[in-house]
Amino acid sequence: MVFQAKPLDDKLQYVSDSIRMVPDFPKKGILFQDITTLTRDPKALKLCVEAFVERYRGQKIDVVAGIEARGFIFGPPLAMALGVGFVPLRKPGKLPGETIGAEYQLEYGSDRIEMTVESITKGQNVVIIDDLIATGGTLGAAVQLVEKVGAKVHEAACVVELPELQGRAKLKATNVPLFVLLEKAA
Ligand SMILES: O=P(O)(O)OC[C@H]1O[C@H](OP(=O)(O)OP(=O)(O)O)[C@H](O)[C@@H]1O
Numbered sequence: 001m002v003f004q005a006k007p008l009d010d011k012l013q014y015v016s017d018s019i020r021m022v023p024d025f026p027k028k029g030i031l032f033q034d035i036t037t038l039t040r041d042p043k044a045l046k047l048c049v050e051a052f053v054e055r056y057r058g059q060k061i062d063v064v065a066g067i068e069a070r071g072f073i074f075g076p077p078l079a080m081a082l083g084v085g086f087v088p089l090r091k092p093g094k095l096p097g098e099t100i101g102a103e104y105q106l107e108y109g110s111d112r113i114e115m116t117v118e119s120i121t122k123g124q125n126v127v128i129i130d131d132l133i134a135t136g137g138t139l140g141a142a143v144q145l146v147e148k149v150g151a152k153v154h155e156a157a158c159v160v161e162l163p164e165l166q167g168r169a170k171l172k173a174t175n176v177p178l179f180v181l182l183e184k185a186a
């Protein structure tokens with residue numbers, strides 16, 4: 001049984017149904033939301049990207065920043081549709097040149113993300129995108145990086161929110177709005 005706080009329209013229901021839930025992955029007790037079943041379904045992928053495009057078209061967005069790895073799937077098609085560039089926020093040691101980084105805790109471990117300093121400039125209006133918000137640690141770190149170079153985070157966007165893990169409350173501390181397509185059970 002999938003928990004869903006808000007009733008979904010037919011399109012989002014289709015997207016929701018396309019996500020496979022995998023119990024005990026990658027660790028016992030984690031109900032993993034597998035978006036690869038969404039991305040391999042052309043209709044679900046199109047509906048999902050279109051929902052983001054509809055949200056941000058006409059919003060004067062300068063940059064879409066996506067979080068490694070699954071933000072790299074949804075970010076580039078959104079950036080292309082908006083006619084802006086895509087900036088990757090990456091796991092440690094992957095980006096050349098001068099970088100800044102932020103550490104964060106996950107539902108199943110800890111990690112760090114990095115950003116090329118010159119990739120986003122002061123005053124730019126940025127949408128940060130990822131597949132999922134759980135504890136909000138990853139998005140919180142991404143917000144820190146974008147704000148550190150003097151840019152504004154217009155909104156953080158995800159396909160799935162796991163409300164029980166309170167990521168929304170963590171992000172609220174940054175004053176960055178959160179937009180999600182689906183709320184699902186953790
Ligand atoms: O809200 P949080 O508790 O921070 O968790 C959400 C993050 O966890 C997952 O990535 P993961 O770190 O598993 O990396 P991957 O995308 O490289 O598999 C997911 O894609 C988000 O980026």
Ligand SMILES: Nc1ncnc2[nH]cnc12
Nearest residue numbers: 030031032033107132134
């Ligand atoms: N339950 C979950 N499913 C997929 N990705 C995740 N990232 C953190 N928690 C997750």
